[in-house]
Structures are given as structure tokens and as C-alpha cells.
Amino acid sequence: MRYLILVCTMILVSFNSVCRADSQHPGIYYRNYQLDANTLIHVLTIDPTKVKIIAARAQDAGYPLSSVEAIAKHFSAIAAINGGFFRLDQPTTGAGLAAGVLKINNLWHGIAYKARGSIGWDPENNTVLVDRLQTASSLEINQQRVPINSFNRFVTDNKSCLLSDSFREPISANTNVVYVFKDNRISEIYTGQSKELPMGLYAYSVSNINQAAMAQVKVGDIVNLRIKALPQLAPANAELWDKLPFVVGGGPVLIYNSSVIHDYSKEKMRADFIDQLHARTAIGILANKHWVLVSSSGMTIPALGKFMHSLGCVYAVNLDGGGSTAMYYASASLIDNTNFGRPVSDAILVLERIK
Numbered sequence: 297m298r299y300l301i302l303v304c305t306m307i308l309v310s311f312n313s314v315c316r317a318d319s320q321h322p323g324i325y326y327r328n329y330q331l332d333a334n335t336l337i338h339v340l341t342i343d344p345t346k347v348k349i350i351a352a353r354a355q356d357a358g359y360p361l362s363s364v365e366a367i368a369k370h371f372s373a374i375a376a377i378n379g380g381f382f383r384l385d386q387p388t389t390g391a392g393l394a395a396g397v398l399k400i401n402n403l404w405h406g407i408a409y410k411a412r413g414s415i416g417w418d419p420e421n422n423t424v425l426v427d428r429l430q431t432a433s434s435l436e437i438n439q440q441r442v443p444i445n446s447f448n449r450f451v452t453d454n455k456s457c458l459l460s461d462s463f464r465e466p467i468s469a470n471t472n473v474v475y476v477f478k479d480n481r482i483s484e485i486y487t488g489q490s491k492e493l494p495m496g497l498y499a500y501s502v503s504n505i506n507q508a509a510m511a512q513v514k515v516g517d518i519v520n521l522r523i524k525a526l527p528q529l530a531p532a533n534a535e536l537w538d539k540l541p542f543v544v545g546g547g548p549v550l551i552y553n554s555s556v557i558h559d560y561s562k563e564k565m566r567a568d569f570i571d572q573l574h575a576r577t578a579i580g581i582l583a584n585k586h587w588v589l590v591s592s593s594g595m596t597i598p599a600l601g602k603f604m605h606s607l608g609c610v611y612a613v614n615l616d617g618g619g620s621t622a623m624y625y626a627s628a629s630l631i632d633n634t635n636f637g638r639p640v641s642d643a644i645l646v647l648e649r650i651k
């Protein structure tokens with residue numbers, strides 16, 4: 297494979313850096329920066345009018361967890377980076393359920409109990425938003441509001457939970473009653489057994505204290521699930537967020553409206569996560585609405601924010617990092633598993649745009 301390589305020397309984030317660049321695919325421009333002996337940063341600049349950007353789960357490719365490379369290849373992606381944070385504490389399956397907000401093709405697989413940095417977009421009209429996002433969830437069955445005590449975390453003890461098909465463990469209904477629904481209607485009701493939830497469906501599991509209120513519910517009844525976005529930095533954008541088919545949570549927000557964020561306290565993240573050197577993944581938006589995907593070896597969050605700003609980002613958010621940090625770019629034969637690229641639950645993919 298032949299490459300067009302540009303070598304340049306510049307000052308970037310107060311470090312001497314060497315930049316190598318290559319453009320092998322229309323709409324994608326790859327660069328890397330060697331900031332010092334220990335810090336290598338890979339950067340992809342993406343023109344979303346020439347390619348299509350989506351989010352996808354490892355589960356959609358047939359795996360509970362998988363490498364970014366494998367997810368990318370399954371979807372024939374040109375490029376990819378790892379996505380949002382996910383839980384590692386799942387017994388039996390290790391399914392890696394989303395630890396923050398995750399919405400793919402208008403289906404919710406993770407919600408935000410705390411306001412955390414998130415990016416949402418619509419690849420058809422190239423709308424993209426960045427904010428500290430929280431969510432509010434409600435479920436109505438036959439126009440009766442029912443409580444949701446947990447999302448994608450099975451509970452008992454007189455509580456109820458909503459489960460998406462990301463929950464890959466069999467749903468145990470020894471004492472609970474489980475209501476499975478799709479397309480706003482109850483499709484199955486069962487108790488006294490365990491079943492896996494089919495793809496594309498939700499389940500509402502009700503423990504003892506709430507079962508009396510659900511006694512009249514039957515197959516075919518109408519269900520309305522509402523998960524509303526609550527953006528903290530621009531509340532007026534709430535309706536726009538609700539219309540976006542893709543939302544990936546991370547945090548913290550690094551840049552907002554061209555200003556580098558210095559106070560991360562509102563996202564309630566640990567000081568060591570912010571100030572210590574870790575492999576990082578970030579995503580940014582330029583003034584011309586082009587995207588910037590970044591994969592880096594050890595950086596602090598403040599240094600990452602300054603770096604994204606130096607690239608010209610007007611909005612940027614940190615995604616999952618550490619052992620999850622990985623970038624795939626087929627045209628440059630790049631597979632960057634900065635910290636050995638552990639299997640992840642979801643990834644952000646760059647696909648050919650079909651005209």
C-alpha cells in the first residue's frame with residue numbers, strides 16, 4: 297500500500313511534536329503526533345458529508361464484548377474508536393452493559409443517572425450536539441404510570457426494573473412478573489421461569505409489591521416508554537436531543553462553545569481519573585462541523601482538553617479510556633490498541649456513505 301506522508305514540526309500543547317499525516321480515503325484525514333517519548337496521539341478528521349458515522353454494540357456483531365477492530369470489520373467500517381464507559385461487574389455473561397447513556401438507532405441501551413459529558417448526532421442531516429446529559433425515564437402501561445427503579449440492572453426487594461436487549465443474562469422470574477414489549481405493545485407475560493430477552497425488545501420486571509397494580513395488564517396492551525434527555529449546559533436543546541438516533545455518553549466535557557473546560561466538578565468524577573496519566577479516547581467537533589476522533593497514550597484530562605482545542609475543536613468530550621482506548625483505520629493499516637485494547641461493549645464507526 298502506498299501512502300502520502302507529510303512530516304512537519306510544530307508546537308502543540310506546549311510540547312515539541314512531530315506530526316505525520318496521510319489521506320487515503322475521501323472524507324478522512326489521518327495524523328499522528330509524538331508529543332514526547334511516552335505520548336503518541338492518533339487523530340482522524342472526518343467529513344460527515346462524505347462518510348456516515350454511527351454507533352454500534354459488540355452485541356450487534358454477535359459478541360457480548362469485542363475489540364474495536366472486530367466490531368469495525370463486522371460492519372465493514374473504514375475507521376472506528378471505542379465508545380462509552382461500560383460496566384465490568386456483570387456476573388455470568390460479562391456483557392459490559394453501558395455505564396452511561398447509550399442510544400443506537402433510536403433504541404436506548406443506557407441512561408444517565410448523573411449529568412455526564414455526551415455526544416448525540418443524526419448522520420442523515422449531520423446534526424450533532426455535545427452537552428452534560430442526564431435522562432428522565434417513565435413507563436406507561438394502559439395510560440397508567442409505573443415506576444422504573446433500575447435500568448438494565450435486575451432488582452428484587454419490592455422494586456421494578458426496565459431491561460433492554462443489552463441485558464444478556466436470562467431474566468429470572470421466580471417471584472417477579474415479566475412484561476415483554478415491542479413497538480409499544482405487550483407481547484408476552486411470564487413468571488416462574490427464566491428467559492433471555494430477544495433482540496429489539498424491552499422487558500419490565502415487577503417484584504411483589506407492585507404486582508397488584510399490574511394484575512389487569514394483558515398481552516396486546518399499549519406501552520409508552522419515554523426516556524427524555526436533560527441537557528445541562530443548553531436546556532433549550534432538550535427536544536433536539538430527543539430526536540437524535542445516536543447518543544454516546546462519556547465525560548467529562550472538554551470543550552464547550554470554543555471554551556476549554558477547567559472545572560470538572562459538576563460531572564463528579566474522581567480526582568485521579570482527571571489528573572493522572574491514562575490512555576484516552578476523545579471526540580470533537582470543528583467549526584466546519586467536521587469530526588475529530590482521538591486516541592492517545594497517557595494524558596491527563598486537562599492536557600487532553602488543551603490538545604483538542606489546539607486542533608480547532610469547538611466542542612469535545614472524553615470517552616472511555618484506559619484499557620478500552622483503541623482506534624482502527626483500515627486505509628492506513630492502523631490498529632492502535634494503546635493499552636492492549638481490551639474488549640469493549642460499543643464503538644463509534646465510520647462507514648461508507650451510500651448515495
